[in-house]
Amino acid sequence: MPETKATNGGELDAWAFNSIFELVPFSIAIIDRDYNVVKANNNFASYFGEWRDKKCYAVYKKLNAPCPHCTIRDVFADGQPRVNDVDGIDQYGRKAHYIGHCAPLRPDGRGRVDYVVEMSLDVTGTGMWQQEYQILFDRVPCYITVIDEDYCIVRANESFRENFGDVLGRHCYEMYKRRKTRCANCPAAKTFKDGRVHHSEHQGTGKRGQKIHYAVSTSPLIRDSDRVAHVIEICNDITEQKKLEHEVIEAERLAAVGQTVAGLAHSIKNILMGLEGGKYIVSLGLQKNDKDLVSQGWEMLERNFDKTTTLVKDFLSFSKGRLPKLVMVDPRTLVDEIVDLYKDVAAKSGIELKAEPDDGIKPAPLDPDGIHTCLTNLVSNAIDACLMGEQKGSLVTIRVRENRDVLVFEVTDNGCGMDYEIKKKIFTTFFTTKGGGGTGLGLLTTRKIVQEHGGKIIVDSQKGKGARFRMEFPRARLKSLYLESEEETEGD
Amino acid sequence: MADKSKKTVLVVDDEADVRNFLKAALMEAGFDVILASDGFEALEAVEKHVPDLISLDLVMPRKSGIKFYHDLAKNKTWSKIPIIIVTGHARDDLGKSDLRELTMSGPGIYLEKPVKPHNYIAAIKKLLGMETTPDENESAEQVRMQNELKNIIDNADPDTLRKLKELIEKKSGGR
Numbered sequence: 104m105p106e107t108k109a110t111n112g113g114e115l116d117a118w119a120f121n122s123i124f125e126l127v128p129f130s131i132a133i134i135d136r137d138y139n140v141v142k143a144n145n146n147f148a149s150y151f152g153e154w155r156d157k158k159c160y161a162v163y164k165k166l167n168a169p170c171p172h173c174t175i176r177d178v179f180a181d182g183q184p185r186v187n188d189v190d191g192i193d194q195y196g197r198k199a200h201y202i203g204h205c206a207p208l209r210p211d212g213r214g215r216v217d218y219v220v221e222m223s224l225d226v227t228g229t230g231m232w233q234q235e236y237q238i239l240f241d242r243v244p245c246y247i248t249v250i251d252e253d254y255c256i257v258r259a260n261e262s263f264r265e266n267f268g269d270v271l272g273r274h275c276y277e278m279y280k281r282r283k284t285r286c287a288n289c290p291a292a293k294t295f296k297d298g299r300v301h302h303s304e305h306q307g308t309g310k311r312g313q314k315i316h317y318a319v320s321t322s323p324l325i326r327d328s329d330r331v332a333h334v335i336e337i338c339n340d341i342t343e344q345k346k347l348e349h350e351v352i353e354a355e356r357l358a359a360v361g362q363t364v365a366g367l368a369h370s371i372k373n374i375l376m377g378l379e380g381g382k383y384i385v386s387l388g389l390q391k392n393d394k395d396l397v398s399q400g401w402e403m404l405e406r407n408f409d410k411t412t413t414l415v416k417d418f419l420s421f422s423k424g425r426l427p428k429l430v431m432v433d434p435r436t437l438v439d440e441i442v443d444l445y446k447d448v449a450a451k452s453g454i455e456l457k458a459e460p461d462d463g464i465k466p467a468p469l470d471p472d473g474i475h476t477c478l479t480n481l482v483s484n485a486i487d488a489c490l491m492g493e494q495k496g497s498l499v500t501i502r503v504r505e506n507r508d509v510l511v512f513e514v515t516d517n518g519c520g521m522d523y524e525i526k527k528k529i530f531t532t533f534f535t536t537k538g539g540g541g542t543g544l545g546l547l548t549t550r551k552i553v554q555e556h557g558g559k560i561i562v563d564s565q566k567g568k569g570a571r572f573r574m575e576f577p578r579a580r581l582k583s584l585y586l587e588s589e590e591e592t593e594g595d
Numbered sequence: 596m597a598d599k600s601k602k603t604v605l606v607v608d609d610e611a612d613v614r615n616f617l618k619a620a621l622m623e624a625g626f627d628v629i630l631a632s633d634g635f636e637a638l639e640a641v642e643k644h645v646p647d648l649i650s651l652d653l654v655m656p657r658k659s660g661i662k663f664y665h666d667l668a669k670n671k672t673w674s675k676i677p678i679i680i681v682t683g684h685a686r687d688d689l690g691k692s693d694l695r696e697l698t699m700s701g702p703g704i705y706l707e708k709p710v711k712p713h714n715y716i717a718a719i720k721k722l723l724g725m726e727t728t729p730d731e732n733e734s735a736e737q738v739r740m741q742n743e744l745k746n747i748i749d750n751a752d753p754d755t756l757r758k759l760k761e762l763i764e765k766k767s768g769g770r
Contacts, residue, residue: 369683372683372707372708372709373610373613373683373708375708375709376610376612376613376616376683376708376709376710377610377612377613377616378709379616379709379710379711379712380612380613380615380616380617380619381612381616383616383619383620383712384615384616384619387619387623396619399615403612403615403616406612407612
């Protein structure tokens with residue numbers, strides 16, 4: 104810039120002032136005490152239009168008289184600069200949203216303010232973004248709340264307020280669940296602690312007392328910081344899905360009831376047939392004075408009365424309440440109990456029964472009565488299978504293992520085994536291969552209990568080659584069922 | 596089996612109590628009886644001695660009644676043996692389709708457990724074209740009608756049933 108160097112200081116000041124006056128990304132206007140715009144830059148002209156010989160209110164807002172709350176007048180009055188968020192009208196008559204910085208100008212250096220300079224920054228675009236963001240925040244089909252470290256809601260979107268009510272200064276647990284204390288398994292607490300995103304499902308209560316199911320994800324409101332001061336909770340309303348799920352389960356249950364009744368009817372018919380037969384043979388024996396026939400018929404009657412007892416017992420355990428009562432137990436003690444219970448029975452039939460629990464199996468939340476029933480059924484089946492098989496040296500083994508966070512109970516026998524036809528039917532019907540000895544409910548009950556624990560039962564068998572029944576319980580499922588049941592008892 | 600006038604019935608059922616019951620009733624009525632506890636044993640029995648009639652259960656472990664029936668159908672002599680079905684599965688998923696196949700293509704007579712001894716004997720005598728006592732005759736006729744009615748209702752489509760119901764209601768209402 105050779106020219107600049109040639110000029111003296113005063114000329115440089117004037118040149119620099121003019122250049123900057125035009126270059127700054129503001130619309131600048133200098134206004135006198137009579138609201139006249141006395142000087143403005145090109146930015147100003149291209150934003151608000153022609154300004155020469157015009158009053159500021161005419162240029163900024165296209166008005167005929169000074170604005171009711173005039174910032175410029177205030178600056179003239181007390182000499183203090185001000186910043187305002189202002190709505191005006193641009194040269195094309197469109198709404199102009201700008202931040203106006205008004206500062207006093209004192210040509211004599213101090214004392215009286217002769218002019219005010221107003222530097223305006225157009226934020227029309229930014230304002231729209233803000234508005235759009237606000238609409239997005241309010242209308243997005245989620246409930247969104249921002250909470251502080253005291254679990255007070257500092258912001259909530261419209262969807263939330265419509266369904267849960269006004270939030271000002273209320274705690275999130277009051278609003279979501281109408282509670283007076285924090286929830287036991289609060290996902291926000293985890294986020295405050297570790298700064299990570301957490302997901303979970305909950306049931307809350309709306310402002311009209313309606314039940315609302317929601318899936319919430321909690322995330323910190325800041326990035327890359329050690330301390331989380333606010334957490335944002337974004338909730339998806341899954342009430343409808345839950346309702347549908349419930350209907351499906353209900354329909355399945357009805358179908359199961361139908362199947363159950365049909366199976367029960369069949370079991371009863373079989374017992375009746377036995378009773379009918381016993382009755383007939385007894386009366387035949389009496390008629391002929393044949394003592395052997397009488398005692399044969401009488402045994403038949405006794406056997407079928409016993410069957411009734413077994414059926415009722417099995418049926419009651421099959422129809423028992425749906426939710427397992429989970430408590431922390433050592434899986435090995437459950438197995439030991441079964442071995443103690445069946446050891447003598449097995450030994451009498453020449454069958455060895457033994458437990459082989461792995462080392463280091465941790466306690467797990469299980470329903471001890473339920474698992475007891477399952478193991479009882481599996482072990483008594485295994486013993487029966489050994490009796491039906493031709494293998495010498497019959498052996499029934501109960502193992503407890505841990506396989507990649509899955510707790511496994513395994514009952515293995517070297518008895519008669521099953522072919523495909525039988526394997527297909529064992530869980531789905533009241534099928535029994537034990538003739539009079541079975542009700543066809545044992546494995547069905549076992550499967551039901553295992554499923555209630557969030558687990559599954561797998562059978563592995565070949566005809567003549569024994570069988571292995573494996574109950575698998577993923578620990579994660581057990582844990583969440585455990586937490587759910589805890590929350591439920593707490594909620595009651 | 597020396598007495599040629601005596602007819603032989605093969606009783607196939609997986610439950611010992613049922614087998615013994617039917618055996619007692621049959622012997623009392625003057626039949627010779629062979630017992631089998633599943634389809635395999637039944638087939639062995641037929642190979643040894645062709646019975647005059649087979650009393651068959653449907654749902655049994657190892658070899659079911661329908662499988663045994665299919666085996667019989669493959670043999671010219673065996674396929675002519677009259678069969679009476681005695682089952683507890685006439686109305687459930689385990690036996691319904693098997694029973695339908697059997698009643699459509701085969702013997703057509705079935706008794707639902709529990710059976711009364713004289714009904715059972717009467718139905719068997721009827722099948723074998725034997726003379727029945729008046730008592731048995733009455734129960735045989737009853738069984739036949741019950742079966743016919745059951746068959747009609749089981750095979751009727753819901754529309755016809757509804758029309759029938761309306762018809763009956765109209766008749767009784769129009770008195």
